[in-house]
Amino acid sequence: MSTENKAPEEVKAAKKEKIPRQKMPEQPPDVRRKNFEEVPYGYTPELAMKEAERCIQCKDPRCRQGCPVEIDIPGFIRFIKEGDFEGAIRKIWEKNSLPAVCGRVCPQEIQCEGLCILGKKDEPVAIGNLERFAADYQRLHGRDILPPKAAPTGKKVAVVGSGPAGLTVAGDLILKGHEVTIFEALHAPGGVLVYGIPEFRLPKEIVFHECNYLKRLGVKIELSQVIGRSETVDELLERFDAVFLGVGAGLPIFLKIPGEHYIGVYSANEYLTRSNLMKAYDFPNYDTPIVRGKKVATFGGGNVAMDAARTALRLGAEHSYIIYRRGREEMPARAAEIHHAEEEGVEFLLLTNPVRFLGNEEGFLTGVECLRMELGEPDASGRRRPVPIPGSEFTIEIDTAVIAIGSGANPLLTKSTPGLALNKWGYIIADPKTGKTMKPRVWAGGDIVTGAATVILAMGAGRLASNSIHDFLTYGW
Amino acid sequence: MFEIVERQEMAEGTIISNWIKAPKIARKAKPGQFVILRANEKGERIPLTMADTDPERGLINIIYMVVGKSTALFKTLKVGDSYQDVIGPLGQPTHLEKVGKVICVGGGTGIAVLYPITRGLKQLGNYVYSVIGARSKNLLILEDKMRAVSDELMICTDDGTYGHKGFVTDKLKETLERDKDIALAVCIGPVPMMKFCCKITKDFGVKTLVSLNPIMVDGTGMCGCCRVQVGGEMKFACVDGPEFDGHQVDFDELSLRLRSYLPQEKLSYEQFLASQAHVCSCKT
Numbered sequence: 001m002s003t004e005n006k007a008p009e010e011v012k013a014a015k016k017e018k019i020p021r022q023k024m025p026e027q028p029p030d031v032r033r034k035n036f037e038e039v040p041y042g043y044t045p046e047l048a049m050k051e052a053e054r055c056i057q058c059k060d061p062r063c064r065q066g067c068p069v070e071i072d073i074p075g076f077i078r079f080i081k082e083g084d085f086e087g088a089i090r091k092i093w094e095k096n097s098l099p100a101v102c103g104r105v106c107p108q109e110i111q112c113e114g115l116c117i118l119g120k121k122d123e124p125v126a127i128g129n130l131e132r133f134a135a136d137y138q139r140l141h142g143r144d145i146l147p148p149k150a151a152p153t154g155k156k157v158a159v160v161g162s163g164p165a166g167l168t169v170a171g172d173l174i175l176k177g178h179e180v181t182i183f184e185a186l187h188a189p190g191g192v193l194v195y196g197i198p199e200f201r202l203p204k205e206i207v208f209h210e211c212n213y214l215k216r217l218g219v220k221i222e223l224s225q226v227i228g229r230s231e232t233v234d235e236l237l238e239r240f241d242a243v244f245l246g247v248g249a250g251l252p253i254f255l256k257i258p259g260e261h262y263i264g265v266y267s268a269n270e271y272l273t274r275s276n277l278m279k280a281y282d283f284p285n286y287d288t289p290i291v292r293g294k295k296v297a298t299f300g301g302g303n304v305a306m307d308a309a310r311t312a313l314r315l316g317a318e319h320s321y322i323i324y325r326r327g328r329e330e331m332p333a334r335a336a337e338i339h340h341a342e343e344e345g346v347e348f349l350l351l352t353n354p355v356r357f358l359g360n361e362e363g364f365l366t367g368v369e370c371l372r373m374e375l376g377e378p379d380a381s382g383r384r385r386p387v388p389i390p391g392s393e394f395t396i397e398i399d400t401a402v403i404a405i406g407s408g409a410n411p412l413l414t415k416s417t418p419g420l421a422l423n424k425w426g427y428i429i430a431d432p433k434t435g436k437t438m439k440p441r442v443w444a445g446g447d448i449v450t451g452a453a454t455v456i457l458a459m460g461a462g463r464l465a466s467n468s469i470h471d472f473l474t475y476g477w
Numbered sequence: 478m479f480e481i482v483e484r485q486e487m488a489e490g491t492i493i494s495n496w497i498k499a500p501k502i503a504r505k506a507k508p509g510q511f512v513i514l515r516a517n518e519k520g521e522r523i524p525l526t527m528a529d530t531d532p533e534r535g536l537i538n539i540i541y542m543v544v545g546k547s548t549a550l551f552k553t554l555k556v557g558d559s560y561q562d563v564i565g566p567l568g569q570p571t572h573l574e575k576v577g578k579v580i581c582v583g584g585g586t587g588i589a590v591l592y593p594i595t596r597g598l599k600q601l602g603n604y605v606y607s608v609i610g611a612r613s614k615n616l617l618i619l620e621d622k623m624r625a626v627s628d629e630l631m632i633c634t635d636d637g638t639y640g641h642k643g644f645v646t647d648k649l650k651e652t653l654e655r656d657k658d659i660a661l662a663v664c665i666g667p668v669p670m671m672k673f674c675c676k677i678t679k680d681f682g683v684k685t686l687v688s689l690n691p692i693m694v695d696g697t698g699m700c701g702c703c704r705v706q707v708g709g710e711m712k713f714a715c716v717d718g719p720e721f722d723g724h725q726v727d728f729d730e731l732s733l734r735l736r737s738y739l740p741q742e743k744l745s746y747e748q749f750l751a752s753q754a755h756v757c758s759c760k761t
Contacts, residue, residue: 185564185695185697186695187515187522187561187562187564195695195699223562224562224563224564226564226565226567226696226697229505229565229566229567229697230501230502230505230564230565230566231501231505250697250698250699251698251699252699252700252701254701254704254711256711260704260711261704261706261730261733261734263733263734263736263737266702267700267701267702269699269700269701270694270700270701270702273694273695273699273700274694278521278522278694279519283741283745284546284741284744284745284748285519286519287519287520287521287546287547287550287745288521288522288694289738289741289742289745291737291738362733362736363733363734363736410697410698410699411698411716412697412698412716
């Protein structure tokens, strides 16, 4: 085929196809299903430089358009290619203060990597792996450096919640010279990064390191402060020039079927919080217990469900089922997460819907009665609606159930904050371009605005809000 | 860190009172609200309803019974030691109002939770009957404090070593029969006690508040561990409670869920006691 009517970048792409995408070494499935250590080991410098070689340095990089925080992707990859790993992290820090986290948990396949020109004919550049490499290399081997900070403005910002949205706002505004204080309800910073995402997918040491990086920049983090109870937003407004609300969507949704009170039935929030934040997997060395089920069913088909089902295996489950009412194609989890779960031995019971939990006289869960489903016409979400097959009831023996069908808006903060406008689900109404709420000097972003979504979307919302807060503090609008 | 500035052992060392330096919480706390405490980095998050506060000195008071590893660990903390975390105030405050005549019933450490509510009701001008009970005289707590905020105080012990021999339910029933003007009952104590108190007050048609103590993790409505059935609806004790209309609460389900971790709690406690014993034998 002639190269004449192709874009120059596609021509370059054709020339670069010789190096295959470099695989990240990882723990074998039969080993890792028994431990809580991280699954992939990360790139070596050699692997990273080889992978960086694959990037063709597009003039008009599409990958960057796919990044909610607009990292200069070809820019940092060029530094890695040249072996200047400090240059790479500095380039990333210009736009992202949580690269070790994003490199691990962003859905790159639908963002940067999904738009990479190499992906048209071959596999895209492993941008996520390279970002992770740059951050890990800096953490483990780098010099003690920090990005430059603007001169102090004397303005004070309160950030409520230390999840991905809040950390992004804090990181952005501290670099712009404002004073930033984060208020976190739990006893450790990181929000969903510490209570929700398991150790084997995101080691907590990495989250604490990213939080420490913000502290070294001058961000104050006040733990165990439940805004709405310890102090109200109106009280914060007396002490701060602006307030950002990034409190997440922390309200568990239950199946609302009989028997949810039995011992062994958990919300995913509780199951994961016990295991991750409270380290119940290390009980009795740590004091918080968890039921170590032999037969565990997780209900739902998202990333949280995969995390719970894989946690159950590591806690000693002989069978860890995912029970989902639609089919495999409709599962909202990332393909990589489903793949990892399957490799480790998670069993998928698709087109299956729970009807009621069964328990014994002492109140312990013994099973779940389910109905088989078939797919009907598409519903409002565009996915085919599951319809029960009459008379298809059957029972599965289980001793632990984890309900991972989503989460809602926790009303604790919003109820105690007059002047905020909420939508019918209780989420805060905020301008999608600026994060401004209906309450003066208050911004919001992340899951408490959009409903449960991803880490990087929350970070993107944090970025928009921090820009708007900076404009307000600087120009008064 | 949250320093213990006063400490008292009650009920032969089975119940401990701590006054803890927590100025922000002391300023905000209202009767009926709770805090979550963690002794150290590896500790569980333990919810305890505040027994009193002293906003001027920036102190809160908690009173707990030693029942397992975490409370046994709390007991090892002396004056000058600190809790790693104290979070609060959490939960809804008690809705206090003048209704005329009220009866406050407390059992065991429930009396500690009952005290600030009783005081609040008394300060609003209610006529307060109080009934407090324990298994035995030496296990009864806060008699003087309760007496000071009650118009009539009745005492019950299971073994008859002090006051009426029998349960608090006996005196509750007797008082409701004697005075038909009682408009509100507040009953706080072990789950079976609250359940039977509510049966009695229901027969008399007297509105009844109870304060529940289910297992919790975060205490902010995030995990759903503390879910209870109230009037056939799922409620979270940490944010919707901890107080509820006692006539609507499913106490049997609450009892069942409180037993969730009995085997683990036993294991953890035994290991802790063994480790404490080891420390002692090394010293001798």
